[in-house]
Amino acid sequence: MATINGTCSLGRGYSFYAYVYETSVDDVNNQSTVKYEVYVKNGNMRTESSNWTFNAKIDGSNVYNATGQTLATNTVDFGAAKKVFEGSSTVTHNQDGTKTITFSAKLSRSYYSSYDPGECNLSGSVTLSNTKRNSVMALSSNNFNIGDIIQATITQYVNTYHQNLYMVIGGSEVLIQSSATGTIDIETYLLRNQIYQQIPNAKYYDSEFRLKTYDSNNNLIGTDTKTFRANVVDSNPLFDIAYEDTNATTTAITQNNQQIIQNNSTLRFKFTNASAQHYASLSSYAITINGVTRTGSISSTSLNVDWGTLNLSDNTNATVSVTDSRGFTTTKTVALTILEWSLPTAIISLNRQQNYYTETDIKVDARYSSLDNKNTITIQYRIKKTSTSTWGSWNNLTDNQTTSFNADNQYSWDVQIKVQDSIGSTTYNVVLPIGMAIFFIDRLLRSVGVNCFPKESESLEVNGNDISNTYSTTEKAIGKWIDGSTIYRKTLNVGAVSATQQIQHGISNFDKLIKVYGVGGDTGVYEPIPYVHPSSATNQWGIVVSGTMVVLAKGSNATNFDECYITLEYTKSV
DSSP, X not given: OEEEEEEESSOTTEEEEEEEEXXXXXXXXXXXXXXXXXXXXXXXXXXXXXXXXXXXXXTTEEEEEEEEEEEOGGGSOTTOEEEEEEEEEEEEOOTTSOOEEEEEEEEEOSOOOTTSOOOEEEEEEEEOOXXXXXXXXXXXXXXXXXXXXXXXXXXXXXXXXXXXEEEEETTEEEEEESSOOXXXXXXXXXXXXXXXXXOTTOSEEEEEEEEEEEOTTOOEEEEEEEEEEEEOOSOOOEEEEEEXXXXXXXXXXXXXTTEEETTTSOEEEEEEEEEOOTTOOEEEEEEEETTEEEEEEOOSSOEEEEEEOOOOSSOEEEEEEEEETTSOEEXXXXXXXXXXXXXXXXXXXXXXXXXXXXXXXXXXXXXXXXTTTTOOXXXXXXXXXXXXXXXXXXXXXXXXXXXXXEOOTTSOEEEEEEEEESSOEEEEEEEEOOOOOSEEEETTTTEEEESSOOOSTTOEEETTEEOSOOOOSSOEEEEEOTTSOEEEEEEEEOOOBOSOEEEEOOOTTEEEEEEEEEEEEETTEEEEESBOOSSOGGGOEEEEEETTEEXXXXXXXXXXXXXXXXXXXXXXXX
């Protein structure tokens, strides 16, 4: 505690003094708290006065100021000191921790009585205790990559102090520089292995640098701490990747396990020399082909992954990646050689010679995948009668060449063609119909058949239908109705007719009547039926078909017939 004495201008036995002392020292912030107490003492009289101004300054700056105050010295006994005012203030020390302050105080008012002390002043200096000022540092970066060189710039406040710089790794302080001063290069690559070991599963490491300050007796003065984040870089996993076809059948064809046959080769990916870096561990792989991704775990230096078959016809790329325990990923592209393949197909020509003869021509034009010009094709055929179940033996054909064989033209034949390449085969079943001439003249029936053999005498038949204008009392096919059903014709020989009568037409499965007409004759004069006389309804003949009957309806004056023929054209339900 320091005592500072002052003087009063009127004297009168007054004394004016102050006590100034420290109450606390803040080493961290390099400050002290200073307390001051100001007293006045009356030695020989009492007085009472008001409107005083009290003022105190530290280093010339106001720390206390009050106006309109009462200086009541008569409230104490003669010779006793009276505390006029008190206060405290925070003082910042010099950089080296030393500090001496100037303290001044003043009592004043504008009017003085004969008993007042008058204006009182005091001033003096007080030396404070030194703060223990530790050194501090500034980092060039507190977010850096492991392996970078960063700088710590040290500010030292007390020349007699010294300081050590540490990095905290795994809870332990690792010395970077002892007696560190000025600017220090922190070479983090020298510590990278120690850092990496702390974060096998993280992409960065958070910790701190510590600058510890010591006095000349190596007593710790204080520590300045700066946090940092060290980022893992250049630590992506390493691996080699290749592929192969493991299918013995397809590799026997291609003689190259780097060629993948569509839908047949068994694709395998081979990981080798796989490793994680800087204390990480391998975690997983991913393979993507044509938008399809498959994943799995990987923990060893080598791994085989069987993909299976690929339904692709063109070369493509596979994207392959490996991820480590920190989440770092390395991706590589693998170019896959794809050979297009599909089952062989064929355009088949099979015809009897002249569409009729037993001699039959067959030609197969095969379409098959090249497989880099390593595919081969085999074409075979066999036949059997449609009416039997036993096939004949297989016979070879040459691609795109016509071959002839015999198939009795009196029968229909099943012909089976098999087109076989190095991987698979396609079988076609074709029916060879009975031999049929495109144009056939039957001299016995005196008939002509177009794409059919004629069945009727003196007829012209196309595809089995008689298109000639011949008439018969038996049923004959003569064409097609608009719905595709067959039209038949049959003529009824009714004989003599003199009155209305019903005649059985004898047609099974009769369905739709297309046309009906007839003719009747008497003494060489013929009339059409139906017959309508223009002047009399009694002279008419009519025809009605109902169910299984044909009804001839005669008017009362209609002519009798010695002979009569009725022709029906119709379709059948079956």
